[in-house]
Amino acid sequence: MLRIAAFIGLAVSVACSLVAQTQAAGTLTGKLTDPSGAVVANTTVTATNIDNGQTRTATTGADGGYQFTMLPPGNYRVRFEAAGFKTLEIASATIGATQAVVDGKLEPGVSTPSLGDLGFTPDQSQGSAQDQARLDKRSRMLKTHQRLGLITTAPLVATLFLANGASGHKSTASGRDLHAILGGVTAGMYLTTASFAIFAPKIAGTPTRGPIRVHKALAWIHGPGMILTPILGSLALAQKDRGEKVHGIASAHGAVAGVTAAAYGAAMLSVIIKF
Amino acid sequence: MNRKILWVFLALASLAGADGQWVLASSTLVYHVSHPLHQSEGVSHAAKGKGVCQGGQCNFLIAVPVKSFESGDTNRDLHMVQVTHGAQFPMVSVRVSLPEAALTSASIHCDVEIQFGGQTAKYKNVAFQAVTKGTETRITGSIPATLSDFKIEPPSLLSIPVKNDMPVRVDMTWRPM
Numbered sequence: 001m002l003r004i005a006a007f008i009g010l011a012v013s014v015a016c017s018l019v020a021q022t023q024a025a026g027t028l029t030g031k032l033t034d035p036s037g038a039v040v041a042n043t044t045v046t047a048t049n050i051d052n053g054q055t056r057t058a059t060t061g062a063d064g065g066y067q068f069t070m071l072p073p074g075n076y077r078v079r080f081e082a083a084g085f086k087t088l089e090i091a092s093a094t095i096g097a098t099q100a101v102v103d104g105k106l107e108p109g110v111s112t113p114s115l116g117d118l119g120f121t122p123d124q125s126q127g128s129a130q131d132q133a134r135l136d137k138r139s140r141m142l143k144t145h146q147r148l149g150l151i152t153t154a155p156l157v158a159t160l161f162l163a164n165g166a167s168g169h170k171s172t173a174s175g176r177d178l179h180a181i182l183g184g185v186t187a188g189m190y191l192t193t194a195s196f197a198i199f200a201p202k203i204a205g206t207p208t209r210g211p212i213r214v215h216k217a218l219a220w221i222h223g224p225g226m227i228l229t230p231i232l233g234s235l236a237l238a239q240k241d242r243g244e245k246v247h248g249i250a251s252a253h254g255a256v257a258g259v260t261a262a263a264y265g266a267a268m269l270s271v272i273i274k275f
Numbered sequence: 276m277n278r279k280i281l282w283v284f285l286a287l288a289s290l291a292g293a294d295g296q297w298v299l300a301s302s303t304l305v306y307h308v309s310h311p312l313h314q315s316e317g318v319s320h321a322a323k324g325k326g327v328c329q330g331g332q333c334n335f336l337i338a339v340p341v342k343s344f345e346s347g348d349t350n351r352d353l354h355m356v357q358v359t360h361g362a363q364f365p366m367v368s369v370r371v372s373l374p375e376a377a378l379t380s381a382s383i384h385c386d387v388e389i390q391f392g393g394q395t396a397k398y399k400n401v402a403f404q405a406v407t408k409g410t411e412t413r414i415t416g417s418i419p420a421t422l423s424d425f426k427i428e429p430p431s432l433l434s435i436p437v438k439n440d441m442p443v444r445v446d447m448t449w450r451p452m
Contacts, residue, residue, distance in 0.1 A: 050393060052363055053360070053363040053364040053365075053393060087334075109332070110327060110328070110329040110330065110332045110333070110334050110372075111327055111329075111334070112327070112334040112336060112370060112372075113324075113325035113326070113327055113334065113335070113336040114336070115336070115338055115366065115368060117325050117336070118323040118324065118325060118336070118338050119323060120323065120338065120340070120366070124340050124365060124366070125338075125340075125365060125366050126365070127362065127363045127364050127365050128362055128363065129363055131362035131363075132357075132360060132361075132362035132363035134362075135353065135356060135357040135361075135362050136357060138353070138357065139354060139357040139358070142350075142354075143431070143434075146432075146433055146434065147434055150433060150434070203353055206349055206353060207349060208349055208350075209347065209348065209349045210346075210347045210348030210349060210350070210351070211348050212348055212349060212350035212351075215350075271350075271432065271433075272312050272313075272432070272433065273312075273313070
């Protein structure tokens with residue numbers, strides 16, 4: 001009994017959903033005539049959704065009429081193209097949930113070739129709002145990546161500049177602490193910057209060519225370096241705090257930091273300088 | 276009488292010959308954008324075009340996929356496709372209407388209508404140079420397009436936007452169909 005009730009509930013909800021979708025879609029109809037009032041058959045009618053670029057085409061019948069059904073509501077550009085007539089374009093027609101009528105009167109003249117005449121494949125000529133949204137998201141994330149990358153340069157340079165006060169015989173505890181704090185801020189900002197590039201949507205079928213290839217390759221140097229540098233730094237800091245001379249693997253902290261900073265700078269230059 | 280019929284026939288034949296169709300045999304389209312840090316150009320050879328001439332008037336349509344432009348950096352190209360809404364409106368189409376007689380002159384001035392990024396812009400009296408060799412006619416020129424003509428937000432590098440001007444150099448070879 002429970003199963004039957006669940007099935008009925010599901011069927012009703014699917015039916016309601018279908019009805020809702022049908023109601024949301026509109027219909028566009030119209031009739032094409034020439035200046036004498038005679039109907040014009042075999043005219044290509046193209047309706048382009050101005051908001052998302054989606055296009056639909058239809059051809060007028062023997063009565064000069066055409067019809068688009070199930071059109072998502074929105075503003076449409078309607079274009080009529082027939083041999084022996086000037087191309088007619090209606091800049092904007094609003095399609096709602098009801099039937100819209102757009103008639104056209106064609107003037108005799110030289111016909112204009114249409115996109116369909118040029119032989120582009122639907123893949124090339126059909127727009128996709130989803131693909132555009134994906135590109136938009138990718139660009140937003142990469143823009144943030146760029147801005148954060150620029151901002152990260154400031155604590156990075158400051159950390160390098162204050163390295164003198166954190167190492168050697170003249171180093172002080174406060175100098176080391178300041179260097180460590182700035183290094184931590186740099187690493188944190190760096191990882192945030194990197195995450196915007198790593199998690200930006202990938203566009204399938206796009207090879208990596210040009211300076212961006214160098215930019216990405218350098219990330220394999222400054223990425224691990226930016227993780228390793230704070231680890232080595234904390235080891236060195238602990239040794240210094242114990243009054244020991246920095247030794248072992250921790251002594252590589254300065255060199256790793258230098259290489260990391262150099263690779264980071266080169267990665268920025270690779271997208272700035274054209275080569 | 277026979278001679279008159281022959282003359283009428285020849286006149287009709289020449290009129291029929293004047294009408295015709297053209298097809299784009301090859302093309303190079305180059306857009307140029309200028310940034311304070313460097314200049315960039317995107318090149319496409321993927322345009323297709325067709326022209327129809329009737330009664331002394333010609334209409335041409337040239338179309339090219341937005342993503343066919345290559346600047347040598349795929350990241351920049353993807354960014355250009357994004358800012359120009361190239362995934363949503365994947366084609367740039369150019370419509371030109373001109374008298375057929377203009378096709379035989381070395382300098383062509385015509386109005387150009389461009390649909391790009393869901394917007395339409397019209398450029399008045401754009402100058403092109405034409406050179407005819409054999410049956411082919413090579414047309415070169417530059418269209419003074421700007422980003423704002425198509426409501427395109429200027430792409431930026433390191434938060435610095437490119438300039439508004441985006442001239443498009445055109446080099447097309449047409450042949451009769």
